[in-house]
Amino acid sequence: MIPTKNDLSRNASLFSIARSGVDASNQLLRTTGHNIANVNTEGYVRERTTFQSQATGGVGQGSTERIINTFAQNQLRRDTTLHSEFETYHQKTSVLDNVFASESNSISKSMSRFFGSMQTSADDPTSIAARQLVLGEAQSLMGQISTVTGFLREKEQELNIEVTTNINKVNSLITSIGELNEAIRINQSNNIFDEPGTLKNQRDNAILELSSLLSIETRVDPTDTGGLLVNLTSGESLVLQDGSLNLFEVNNDADQNYKSLRLSSSGKPTTLNLKETNLGGTIGGLFRYRDEVLETSRRELGQIALAVTESLNTQNRLGMDFDGQLGSNIFTLPDITGLEHPDNVGTVGVVTGRITQGAAGQITSADYEVTVNSITPGAPPTLDVTVAAINPDGSAVLDVNGNPISQNYPVLEAAGGTFTPVIGGLELEFSAGAAYTAGDKYILQPTKNSADRIEVTMTRPEDLALASPIHAEGDINNLGDAKVISTKVTNTFIDNTFADSRASGFNNAGGIHGPGASPTGGGGVGAPAEILFTAADTYQVLDSAGSVIATVTGTTDFNNMLAQAEASGAGPAWPAAFSALDDYPGYDLSIQGVPKAGDSFSISFNTDGLNDNRNALVLSDLQNQNIMQLNNSGSGEPVSFHEAYANTVSDIGQKSASANISLQAAEALKTQSKDWFDSVSGVSLDEEAANLVRFQQSYSAAARLLGTAQDLFNTILGVVR
Structure with missing residues (x-):
């Protein structure tokens, strides 16, 4: 068969x-x-081989594939991103927290010692040793501020190096992922039965490492060739479908030390700017630390330094020194050079800024962007400029109503040596005249790089102006019981030509203006030198020659009597030449009690007032005055120097503590997602x-x-x- x-x-x-x-x-x-x-291989995903039986008997072709849960893998990547961001942010912030919280680095203690020495000198204004101690403590305070500021500058340089290093690592990983995508495509086209597990593990490891640096998402190549497309969670692509790559580049704006990022596609002219704080991962943590902690604290420290020194300068100028001269500056504040925007068309033009004298209370921690709108030639030329307050990242500073803070100056004189006051306690000089170009922009950072450039230029202890330059007292023959309770000096600027509107009633010969030397000119009255009561509620303001300057009637309030005379409409009225100046004569007095007709009170320069400590008391009390803006918008109630510094220290501490809590939560999430992923893809x-x-x-x-x-x-x- x-x-x-x-x-x-x-x-x-x-x-x-x-x-x-x-x-x-x-x-x-x-x-x-x-x-x-x-x-024990890091990132290895276990594999499984499966077979199908053949119709004619036996085992058919087998296929080997990785055992992986995509959801667990994506969750691990997200938690890795979160953990890396908070780990970096906390590590960096805690370093600053330790520095600011340290007693050895406390600027608040240095300020207390300085103002304490000022109080000691007020107790004995004739003591040269006490005055010398003030200058020594001023040097110590500036040295302490300079040390901390230098540390913050070093941290900025260190951060920039870290950013560049991590960006290079990102670029390398993006390139590797693209190359692995291509290798996987080739392998799978040549072998349709076995998955290229080793190549895919390498790609997954590269993507996981990339997720520790940036917040990313992946999706399968729709052409189904085995490739993975990678993009930021904000949508920008890093690894494209056609194999071309988008590479990060560090882009510098006007501030060369302030790094910003952009995406640039290789072989294509496409560039995209990125919001650095939304990147996530290590890089996002670095930028968050920079913008929320480092740059903020650096500017706030600069604001404190400028406000303290300008306040002391202003008050010392309002006093009289040991030699009987009007006071001078204790500190020299630096000029601020405007940074040119990289898109500026003009190649000529510098904008210089400085703190306006007496404007300590207007200083904020904001930067300022100056935009040249138009130029009008002339003698001198004028500019139409807009000055806007901006944050370190270039965004607008908003006021309490949510509106950007900016001010237009349509006719601003552009000439060397001419400074014009603008917002934020600044005054600007446009030395290039008509050579500016419309549309050009400049960035001024008055508080970022100024703190360690402030110098104590006063070297003679005798130059400390501890006395008041004005002496006021009642006549010995007065019948009433009214007494002088206080004098106030608000302006000592000397310009006997009165070409400058800041001119005061003081001359440069240790006195006040007499008839013919005041703004009223020859035949006019001099600066106020006497108060004469003609009735209990009526008084005359007289000059040194006894001429009536103004009359005040019907008053029972004897505070700031010269200010009342300027506001009074009674004849004769306050001279228009006085009112035309900013603050003339720059001094005032207040009395208390009940005057009688005929009572008089003299006002004179405080000659030989060596034992006078009135200005020293004001200087030492500056630490208790609320004259500092608390935020970069200048909104809210002013605070004292100590409160401003305490706010900076507590803000850093709060952010460090919050970051530590977030880091612990992120560690728990990462551990949980890693266990989930390993339970599926790990080798048992x-x-x-x-x-x-x-x-x-x-x-x-x-x-x-x-x-x-x-x-x-x-x-x-x-x-x-």
Whole structure:
């Protein structure tokens, strides 16, 4: 009997069945061995080989693939991003927190010592040793501020290096992912049955490392070639479908030390600016630390330094020194050079700024952007400029109503040596005249780089103006019980030509203006030198020659009597030439009690007033005055120097503590997602050991089947013979 075709197929397939079983078991053993060998390999994803049976019998073609849960993998990447961001932010912030909270670095203690020495000098204004102590403590205060400011500058340089290093790492990872995508495409096109696990593990590791640097998302290439497209969570692509790459570049704006980022596509002219604080990961943490902590504290410290020194300068100028001269500056404040915007068209033009004298209370921690709108030639030329308050990142500073803080100056004189007051306690000089270009912009940073450039220029202790330059007292023959309770000096600027509107009633010869020397000119009255009561509620203001300057009637309030005379409409009225100046004569007095007709009170320069400590008391009390703006918008109630510094220290401490809490939460989330991912994709030695026994047994059984098939074949051959 001749066997049928089906019978021959079944008999012949016994060898193929046995052989396929051996091959399949061998492949399963190789996969298990590969898993066991890589149990300690970082980022390795365990693999599994699966088979399908053949219709004619035996095992069909097997395929090896990685066991991975995409949801767990994506969650791990997100939690890695979050953990890296808070870890970086907390590490950096805690360093600043330790510096500002340290007693050895406390600027508040240095300020207290300085003002304490000022109080000591007020107790004995004739003591040269006490005055010298004031200058020594001033040097110590500036040295302490300079030390902390220098530390913050070093931290900015260190941060810029870290940013550049991490950006280079990002670029390298993006390139690697693109190259691995291409390698995976080629491998899968050549081998459709086995997944290129090693290549995909390398790509996943690169993507996980990238997620520690940036917040990213991945999606499968829609062409289904095995590639992965990578983009930022904000939408910008990093690895594109066509294989081209978007590379990060560090882009500098007007401030060369303030790094910003942009995406640039290789081979294409496309560039995109990025919001640095939204990047996430290590890079996002670095930028958050820079913008929220480092730059903020640096500017706030500069604001405190400028406000303290300008307040002391202003008050010392309002006093009289040991030599009987009007006071001068204790500190020299630096000029601020405007930074040119990189898009400026003009190549000529410098904008210089400085703190306006007496404007300590207007200084904020904001930067200022100056935009040249138009130029009008002339003698001198004028500019139309807009000055806007901006944050360190270039965004507008908003007022309490949510509106950008800016001011337009349509006719601003542009000439060297001419400074014009603008917002924020600044005054600007446009020395290039008509050479500016419309549309050009300049950035001024009055508080960022100024604190360690302030110098104590007063070297003689005698130059401390501890006395008041004005002396007022009642006549010995007064009948009433009214007494002088206070004098006030608000302006000592000397300009006997009165070309400058800041001119005061003081001359440069240790006195006040007499008739003919005041703004009223020849034949006019002099500066106020006497108060004469003609009735209990009526008084005249007289000059040194006894001429009536103004009359005040119907008053029972004797505070700031010269200010009342200027506001009074009674004849004769306050001279218009006095009112035309900013603050003339720059002094005033107040009395208390009940005056009688004929009572008089003289006002004169405080000649030989060496024992006078009135200005010293005001100087030492500046630390208790609320004259500082608390924020960069200048809104809210002013605070004292100590309160402003305490606010800076507590703000850094609060951010450090908050970051620590967030870091602990992020660590817990990352651990949880890592455990979830490993439970699916990690290698379990117990499971692999069980598989090893099972696959070894199947290999032995398949081999025995192969031997049985060989025996049957030999038996058939023997029968035929």
